[in-house]
Amino acid sequence: MAYAANEMSPEAISERTKPVGNVYTAADLEGIIDSGTAKSNDEPAGPRSGEAVYTASCSACHGTGAAGAPIKGNAEQWASHVAKGHDTLVKHALEGFNAMPARGACVDCSDEEVIAAVDYMLDAI
Ligand code: HEC
Structure with missing residues (x-):
């Protein structure tokens, strides 16, 4: 929905100030979190023998x-x-x-x- 830039209704204000990037779904976040942890899962637990x-x-x-x-x-x-x-x-x-x-x-x-x-x-x- 488009609001005039100077419209001060609560809906218009919340539309203008909503967080950028709030379009991630839970599934997207899971993918992002997984890719961040993948590396540490691949690292050896300690020094190699x-x-x-x-x-x-x-x-x-x-x-x-x-x-x-x-x-x-x-x-x-x-x-x-x-x-x-x-x-x-x-x-x-x-x-x-x-x-x-x-x-x-x-x-x-x-x-x-x-x-x-x-x-x-x-x-x-
Ligand atoms: C490119 C070939 C090469 C590779 C790879 C290599 N070495 Fe050597 N190494 C040699 C040669 C040649 C000598 C003999 C040097 C001499 O006595 O002049 C040697 C000698 C040694 C010596 C005896 C040194 C001394 O003071 O007499 C040790 C200990 C040693 N290597 C350990 C290792 C270890 C541990 C690795 C793996 C992490 C390794 N080398 C990988 C070629 C290699």
């Missing part, structure tokens, strides 16, 4: 020996690395070392997740 990080980010090299990487489970190949001590291995995994890329090139891995992957490989030898 060493095995999950290894499989996703380390196995390409440490599963095959690509680029000269010591292969997971091969004690002989790991011996000279293990001799450096755990702290050094963790430091090199996080910061990179020769052909070993920092964090295994995993940009979204936390320190904790990279360390879990190191321990996962060390546990296998």
